[in-house]
Amino acid sequence: MTAANRLASVQEYYFSKKLQEVNEMKSRGCDIINLGIGSPDLLPPNEAIDALSNSLLDNNSNGYQSYRGLLELREAMAHFYAAHFSISLDPLTEVLPLMGSKEGIMHISMAFLNPGDHVLIPNPGYPTYESVSRLVEAVPVFYDLDETSDWLPNLDHLAQMDLSKVKLMWINYPHMPSGAKASVKILTDLVAFAQKHNILLVNDNPYSLILNDQPLSLISIPGSRHCCLELNSISKTFNMSGWRVGMVVGDKIMIDHILKVKSNMDSGMFYGLQKGSIVALQSNDQWFDTLNKTYNDRRQLVWQLAEKLGGHFQKDNAGMFVWLKLPEGTQSIEFSERILHDYHIFTTPGDIFGSQGKGYLRLSLCLEAARIKEAIHRIKHKLKHDS
Ligand SMILES: Cc1ncc(COP(=O)(O)O)c(C=O)c1O
Structure with a gap:
C-alpha cells in the first residue's frame, strides 16, 4: 500500500529513531546517561495524583x-493564566484544553492554513x-535566530521579505532549544508586525514557568x-508530560475554529486526567x-559538565536545557555521537532544530543530580576538539 504523498515531505521524528539505538545500547549492557530528552523525571504534585485516583469511580468517569x-478544567486553566500572567480569560469561550501543546500545533495548522500558505x-x-x-501542505519559511541577537527575531529583516503569502508565524518564548526569553518590547513589536501584515501569531509557551x-x-x-x-501545557510545569494535557488560549472566534477541527479528531479527554490536572494547575x-x-x-x-565538553553557554536562560556552543x-552531530559511544552520554545535537543549531549541543536538566555527577566523572579531562 503506498503512503499518501504528504508523507514524503516529513521524516520520522529524530528521537523516535535515536532512542531505538540508545535502547539497543542499553540492552547490550551500556549504562547510558540520558541528557538528550526533555521529559521531566520528577513526580507531579501528589494532590494531582490523588485527585486522579479518587475520581475513578465518579459518575461517567469512564464515558x-x-x-x-470540563468547565472546571477550563476555569483552572483561566485561573493559572490569571495567577502567573495576570491575564483574565473567559473559561467559557477563550480557553480550550488540548492533549498537550504539541497537538495544538496540528489543530491550529489545520484550522488556519490552506495548501500553499506560508508559515514563518x-x-x-x-x-x-x-x-x-x-503535512497540511503549507510552505515553511524559516527565520533565523542567533546568539548575537539573543535568539530573538529581527523584525526589520522579516519586514523586508515578501510576506504576502504568510498566514501564520510561530514563536516560542522561552525558546527551545536556546532557553532565550522574550521581553514585553519584542512581544509588542511582534504583535504590531502581525497586525500590520495580517498574520496569525502563535506563541508556544510550555516552558513559561521553568527557571523563569x-x-x-x-x-x-x-x-x-x-x-x-x-x-501552554502542564507537561513541564507540573512534571506531567505523559498525561498529555495542554491548552490553547485566545479569542473566542479562533478558539471555535480550532474546536471545529479538534471535535472531529478526538472525543474528549479522559475524566481522571482532567480532575488531576485541575488540582495541579x-x-x-x-x-x-x-x-x-x-x-x-x-x-x-550541567554547567560543570558543559565546561568539560568545551565551548561556551549562557547562564541567564529559562527552560530545562543548557544550550552549549561547541568550539x-x-x-x-559527530561530537554527540562521539560522547554517546565513548562515554555513554546521550545529548542532542543542535542540528536537529535547524541549520542555526549547527555547532550546538542541547543538554537536558531532566536527570537526577547523581547521574549528572556521574557524567562529569566519566569525562575525566576537558575534551579536545579538532577544528
Ligand atoms: C517548544 C515545544 N513545544 C511543544 C512541546 C510539546 O509539549 P507538550 O507536552 O505540551 O505537547 C515541546 C516538547 O518538548 C516543546 O519543546
Whole structure:
C-alpha cells in the first residue's frame, strides 16, 4: 500500500529513531546517561495524583467527555493564566484544553492554513512546526535566530521579505532549544508586525514557568487578542508530560475554529486526567519554588559538565536545557555521537532544530543530580576538539 504523498515531505521524528539505538545500547549492557530528552523525571504534585485516583469511580468517569473539556478544567486553566500572567480569560469561550501543546500545533495548522500558505518558523526551533506545516501542505519559511541577537527575531529583516503569502508565524518564548526569553518590547513589536501584515501569531509557551522569574504571555500584550493565540501545557510545569494535557488560549472566534477541527479528531479527554490536572494547575508558590530549586541545582552541575565538553553557554536562560556552543569547527552531530559511544552520554545535537543549531549541543536538566555527577566523572579531562 503506498503512503499518501504528504508523507514524503516529513521524516520520522529524530528521537523516535535515536532512542531505538540508545535502547539497543542499553540492552547490550551500556549504562547510558540520558541528557538528550526533555521529559521531566520528577513526580507531579501528589494532590494531582490523588485527585486522579479518587475520581475513578465518579459518575461517567469512564464515558466520553465534553469536546471542550470540563468547565472546571477550563476555569483552572483561566485561573493559572490569571495567577502567573495576570491575564483574565473567559473559561467559557477563550480557553480550550488540548492533549498537550504539541497537538495544538496540528489543530491550529489545520484550522488556519490552506495548501500553499506560508508559515514563518524559527530556526532553530521545535521540529514539529515544520513537519506539521508540511503535512497540511503549507510552505515553511524559516527565520533565523542567533546568539548575537539573543535568539530573538529581527523584525526589520522579516519586514523586508515578501510576506504576502504568510498566514501564520510561530514563536516560542522561552525558546527551545536556546532557553532565550522574550521581553514585553519584542512581544509588542511582534504583535504590531502581525497586525500590520495580517498574520496569525502563535506563541508556544510550555516552558513559561521553568527557571523563569518573569513569565510572559503573548496574550497579555495589548492588541494581541485578535491576531494571536498561545499554547501552554502542564507537561513541564507540573512534571506531567505523559498525561498529555495542554491548552490553547485566545479569542473566542479562533478558539471555535480550532474546536471545529479538534471535535472531529478526538472525543474528549479522559475524566481522571482532567480532575488531576485541575488540582495541579492550582499549585501554589511552594510547588514552583521547589521545582525550580531542583532544576537550578541540576543546572549548576550541567554547567560543570558543559565546561568539560568545551565551548561556551549562557547562564541567564529559562527552560530545562543548557544550550552549549561547541568550539568553532566542531560538528555537533559527530561530537554527540562521539560522547554517546565513548562515554555513554546521550545529548542532542543542535542540528536537529535547524541549520542555526549547527555547532550546538542541547543538554537536558531532566536527570537526577547523581547521574549528572556521574557524567562529569566519566569525562575525566576537558575534551579536545579538532577544528
Ligand atoms: C517548544 C515545544 N513545544 C511543544 C512541546 C510539546 O509539549 P507538550 O507536552 O505540551 O505537547 C515541546 C516538547 O518538548 C516543546 O519543546
